[in-house]
Every structure is written in structure tokens, then in C-alpha cells.
Amino acid sequence: MRVPHTPPSSLTLIACALISIPSVHAADAATEQEALPIHLVADQAEVKQGQYAYAEGNVDMTQGTLRAESDWVKYNLVSGQLHAGNRVKITQNGDVLIGKRVDLAVDDQVGEMESPEYTMSMGVARGTGETLYFEGKDRYRIKQGNFTTCPANNNDWYVHARELNLDYVEGVGDAWHGWFEFQGVPVFYYPWLDFPLDDNRKTGLLFPTFGYSSNNGFEYSQSFYWDIAPNYDATITPSWRGKRGLMLGGEFRYLEGNYAGKIRAEGIEDKDRETERNRYSLLFQHQQRLTERLWLGIDYQQVSDDNYFDDFGNSLEASSRTTLPREAVLAYTGDWWNSSLRWKTFQTLQSTGNPVTPPYDLAPQLSFNAAKDIGSIAKANLAADASNFQQDNAVSGWRSWARPSISIPYRNAYSFITPQLSVDATRYQLGKLNTTEEQTIDRVLPVASLDSGLFFEREARFAGQDYIQTLEPRIYYLYTPYKDQSAIPLFDTAEADLSWSRLFMENRFSGHDRINDANDLTIALTTRFIDSAEGLELLQLGVGQRIYLSEPKVTLTGNSTSETSADTLFTLSSNIGSFRGSYDLQYNFQNSLTQRASVNVAWTPETYKVLNLRYLRQRSNDEEQITLSGQWPIWNNWYAVGMSSYSLQDHSGLESLAGLEYNAGCWGLRLAAQRYPTDKGDYNVNFFAVLEFSGLGGVGSNPLSQIQRSIPNYADTIRPSPLRTR
Known part of the structure; x- marks a missing residue:
């Protein structure tokens, strides 16, 4: 065993x-x-x-x-x-x-x-x-x-x-x-x-696992591990779910010199007692190196119905899945270029309370990227893509684009400057839909940018401690002329969240169906405090803003905007003693609005002691959440663990977890309960209990993975003392 x-x-x-x-x-x-x-x-x-x-x-x-x-x-x-x-x-x-x-x-x-x-x-x-x-x-x-x-x-x-x-x-x-x-x-x-x-x-039986959930009732599973060969193995797992019946699952893994993968399947024997239908899930993943430069990847996933992860998942993340990929990729890597051929479709899991817009299938997509130095001063890049976007009852067709660029980067010990010039050429060949005839749309846009920055540093001393303080100003200018793009469909494009890195990117949209017009100047300033003795960064502060020198017009819907000032970003991160923290703020001074704010604070005074606070406010999707989590000793080798996430916008609880752990030295006990909402509008509750014996294993349903995922900086209280391996 x-x-x-x-x-x-x-x-x-x-x-x-x-x-x-x-x-x-x-x-x-x-x-x-x-x-x-x-x-x-x-x-x-x-x-x-x-x-x-x-x-x-x-x-x-x-x-x-x-x-x-x-x-x-x-x-x-x-x-x-x-x-x-x-x-x-x-x-x-x-x-x-x-x-x-x-x-x-x-x-x-x-x-x-x-x-x-x-x-x-x-x-x-x-x-x-x-x-x-x-x-x-x-x-x-x-x-x-x-x-x-x-x-x-x-x-x-x-x-x-x-x-x-x-x-x-x-x-x-x-x-x-x-x-x-x-x-x-x-x-x-x-x-x-x-x-x-x-x-x-x-080869042999694994220890059984058991637990309880509100969706499935009492759960018991017993796995058999089969060591087929040094590079092949399989696990067969029959399990009993009180409310649903007998489920049989299995996983086969293989590993060869040039390829590896796994096949996993599980399903309810006969019919699910609750839904009176067959329930199953399939997964096939394969990676193979065909030659030294050519490799193949396959990822196929499927479930029997839209509610499968609601009923058989074990976390909010699992129950929130809305798409499953079916993808094959053939990729080639050259000395200074690479290309890939991809075919990707999806299974979309619909929710009655929150309908999902299916993503476009890529049938197929051909991509090419190249980068080459020109002498010792310039760099040339080329990115190109041709994709066939297909979706039922929606505008479909080919989108092909190429983006050559050239830059002249210069850098020394205290400064850098990088001018860059590129041209984006895109063609859409759209099929007929209802009364809309086939059409071709061309878009060609030049893009020019200049990125520059300085690095200063000085020695500082505070509270008897020596530090190095840096000052890093950065200026980024971007120019892209305006072109009306309202007739272009949205295949894979959305307006991306503003982040520190996106302040210095050429397009504020993700995907390639929109290219923003720009006559923008981004100004940013960063300062860091570094421990002179250890070389550790203790504190980082940054502020940055993109200034519109002319009014931007391109939006997702094609309507012009009236904004002439953009949001300001503030960022702070600290790593001082037992405290870790970060704060990010996206604020619009013109409208006095907070567009996005996030706070993460962790206090870990010693091992097995941690308290975490996370706050998120995002105006774009009307989201405001606060999450508290932690681990703390309470009495005589007993430890409490917990996490609670609450929606301030909806005044309702999201995911929560509470548990107790006991470490007796040579054995330990974990007890936990987990609650999270499903897409069906109700809550799923799981109960876990496991008795672990050092050097031997555990009996029961182990909540360790759920605890580690829910509580940042968690330290395992029942880590077994290692026995010597042969």
C-alpha cells in the first residue's frame, strides 16, 4: 500500500x-x-x-x-x-x-x-x-x-x-x-x-479518502495505483457519492524521451441520482518534440454539462470556469524567429443566472515572430498573424496583420533612451451574415514612440540603518494617428485594465481589433529603499500618469471620447521585518473617481503565525471585495486557520474556509469546512477531516490544498519528519 x-x-x-x-x-x-x-x-x-x-x-x-x-x-x-x-x-x-x-x-x-x-x-x-x-x-x-x-x-x-x-x-x-x-x-x-x-x-492500494459536501453527501474513494513501467503509470479511483451514486475515475500518465502527457476521465456509473443523467469529464494533454526545433501540444477538455464543476468542483475557482479548451499547437523555433500553427475551439459552460458570451474559435491561427540585430545599434522586429475567427450567428472571417518595427536602444549606467518606429497593417475578410454581405476592411497605421529614463542613487541612513535610495524618472511619448475603426468587429479585443507596465505600452486595448489613436506623454517617477548590507528592497514608491496632448477618439464601440486627462497610478510595496504589503491606486483627478484600488497586507511575526488582508475595488465591473485570512496557534499545539471573502457591493459572502489543525509530533489532525457560491445561485459546502501519521500517510479527506490556496504565506503545521530514502 x-x-x-x-x-x-x-x-x-x-x-x-x-x-x-x-x-x-x-x-x-x-x-x-x-x-x-x-x-x-x-x-x-x-x-x-x-x-x-x-x-x-x-x-x-x-x-x-x-x-x-x-x-x-x-x-x-x-x-x-x-x-x-x-x-x-x-x-x-x-x-x-x-x-x-x-x-x-x-x-x-x-x-x-x-x-x-x-x-x-x-x-x-x-x-x-x-x-x-x-x-x-x-x-x-x-x-x-x-x-x-x-x-x-x-x-x-x-x-x-x-x-x-x-x-x-x-x-x-x-x-x-x-x-x-x-x-x-x-x-x-x-x-x-x-x-x-x-x-x-x-503498484498497490492508496489510502482511502472520505468527506462530506452539501452537493454530493457523504463521499468515499479508494484509489489503486498501477506502476505499469518506469515511464508509464495509472491510477484507478472508484468513489461513492451518497446523493449521486458510484463514480469511476482514472488517470494514465506517460513519459518518453520526446513526448509526455496524461489522460484523465471520470463519470457517474449509470445515472446521477440528482439529475437523472450521465455525468462525466474528460481531459487529454500531450506535449511532443518532433524534431530539435519542432514541437506539438494538444489540450482537450470536456464535461457532460454546464453544471459539472458546480456539482463536482471543490472551490470557487473551479465552479467559476466558463470555458474548456480544445487546442492543438504546432510550433517551430528558428535561430532568430519562431512560428506556430494553432487550432483552438471551446466548450462554453453557460449559467442561467449569468449567461456567457462564447469566445470565437480559432480555425486556424498562424503566427510568426522574428527579432534581429542590425549592426550594433538597431534592432528589427516583425510580428505577424493570420487567424480565422468562427462563431455561430456572429460576424466571422479572417483577420491578418503584420507589424514590422525598428528601434535604436541606448543604455548606460545611469540612463536609457529607445526610439521606435513601427507600422501596423491589418486586413479583415469577413463572411456573409444574414443581410450583411461579404466585405474586406483594411487598416494601416504608423506608430512612433520614444522611451527614456534616468537612474540616480544615494546613500542614506535612518534609525541607525544604512540604505541606498534610488530615484528613477521615466518619460514615454507615443504617437499613433486616428483612424475610424467602428466597422471592425471585436473578435478577441477588450479594453485592458491600466497597470504600471501598460503605462508604457503602445495600445491600451488587448487583442488586435482596436489600435488606439495617441498623442500621449507618460511621466513616471519611482524611488526604492534598499538595505545596504543585505541588498534587499525594503520599500518601493511609484507614481505615473499618461497625459493626453490631444483628445483620444478610438473606443470599443467606435464613439469618440471627451476625456483629455487620464488616470494617475500610485503604487507602493514594502518588505519590512515581518510586514509585507502593497497598495495600488488608479485615480482620476478630473472626475475625482477611484477607478481601481487594491491593498494587500501580510503580517508574519513567526512561523505558523500569519494574518492577511486583501481589499479590491474595481469600477469597470462594479466589484468591491475584502478578504481576511490567517493562521494562528491557539492552545497546546492547536492551530486555527481561516479565510473569508465578502462582497461589499452585493452585501453577501463569497468564499470562506475555517479549520483547526493539531500537531502531536508524530501524528496530526486537520478539520476544515469550506463554503463558496455556485453559478446556480446557491452555495456548496464541503467538510474535510484527515488524520495524518508521520512517515506513514493520512486517512480521510485532506484540506491542505484548499488551505494553501486560500491563505497566502501559510506554513504546514503537520509536516512529517523526513525518513531516509534509499
């Missing part, structure tokens, strides 16, 4: 502890060990040449990092048989093996140890047994053994086995007739299980 999401060697029962036995080491390491001289100290010793060697009384033998202590030891020089008794202790690299008696044929590695007790990895794991049998080099059998990662004098849990076989040559082990004990109570019995002894994968 293997444990999901942990190294394969984590479930080794008492076997894992036997890594401490010196002879378990790899052949090369063993050879090096045998080549080292042996030092022997004892109260008395006797050697009979050609027959035996005998030592008695506080026998202490060392060889490299190996140390063996016993009351007496006898070695037959003829047969190679070693006997040590009354008390035997073997120590190496922090691992300790203790027994009453050892009989061992050294050359064949065959023998036994009576009443073994062992600890490994500096005391991380320990256990006992009745008898340890050496059955050849790197092969062992243990009779009546147990294993735990709890420290000495802590017996919270044990794994017991009547017989345990360990084969480090093949890297596999198995246990027979055992049981798991927690808090002194036997929890479950197993007749047989197998497990890997190294980092290799191993």
Missing part, C-alpha cells in the same frame, strides 16, 4: 527503520566501508591463528562511521561465522540497532538477531521485533515487529506485523497479518500489504 502525495518510501512500516543496519547500504558504499581499517577495544582478547578471534568485556569495534558494541564477540576465521552476545549495539549515522544476540555468516549475509530494537534518522523512527533474520545481502525478514515515528516514551500509534519481508535489491517489501494501533486501540487489520523501499513507484 502506498500513500498519496508522499515519497514512496514513507510507508515502510518497521522496514524503513532497518536502513540503519550497516549491511543495507548499497554495494559501492559497503565496499568502501569494508576497505576501512577495523579498530577493536575490549577488556580482554584472544586470537588463535587460522581458527578464531575472541574478545570479551566492553567490546567496542569501529570501522569508519560504523560502531559495534557488545559484551563479547567471537569470529570463526575459517567459516566466517560471527557471534556476538548478551548485548549488541550497532550505531551508524545516527541510526541505532540493539539486540540480545547476533549470529551471522558474514560472507553470505545469512543469520539472525534476537530481540532487535532500533531507531533511525536521528531518532525519527523506532521499533522492535522478536527476531531479525538476515537472508542474503540486503534481504531481511522480521518476525513479530512494530514501527512508529513517535519519540521514546510516546506510544500514540504503532504499526504491527506478524512477518515483514524486506528486499533492498529489488526495492520492495511486504507485510503479513498486521494491524494498526492508535492510542492503544487496534483500529484496523490487514492480511497483507506491500510497499516500496526506495524512491521507485509501487
